[in-house]
């Protein structure tokens with residue numbers, strides 16, 4: 001290869017690399033509108049009381065394993081959170097609301113509620129719409145995430 005062709009090839013590689021970096025940078029920096037994750041002031045929440053808490057946990061367990069919650073219908077919460085510790089960081093040991101790295105990075109939130117975390121994972125990893133704010137499903141998935149999944153995480157960490 002002559003020096004000239006070598007330089008031409010080098011130039012092409014540089015251009016391609018630059019394009020890849022710009023593209024990857026855009027994707028990486030792409031955030032999510034925190035309005036999708038923070039409960040709107042004028043919304044009402046599904047009422048949780050002692051009478052329906054067991055039913056909510058059972059519904060929450062179903063939803064946790066339900067692939068139809070994701071945009072493409074191929075991912076459930078349990079697809080990523082396969083075990084009691086998978087894809088969780090130690091912030092999950094703390095009571096809500098608390099700091100979660102991914103929510104801080106993507107939605108610029110200093111702190112997030114359990115419900116907010118459900119909506120965050122619905123919108124970001126599951127690539128779907130948030131659940132309706134007054135829905136039983138949101139209340140169920142929140143109750144299950146906090147009451148069962150978080151408790152299992154705390155127990156698993158304590159056992160280590």
Ligand code: HEC
Pocket residue numbers: 064069075076077078079080081087088089090091092093099100101102103117118121122125126141145
């Ligand atoms: C594509 C993978 C993926 C899917 C699917 C997913 N999550 Fe997550 N989730 C993550 C990651 C990664 C984290 C850790 C974020 C961090 O700590 O910065 C996380 C963290 C969490 C946390 C704990 C955060 C904390 O420290 O308090 C909860 C609760 C949670 N997810 C709930 C859900 C629910 C509910 C669903 C289904 C609607 C779901 N996740 C689907 C990747 C996923």
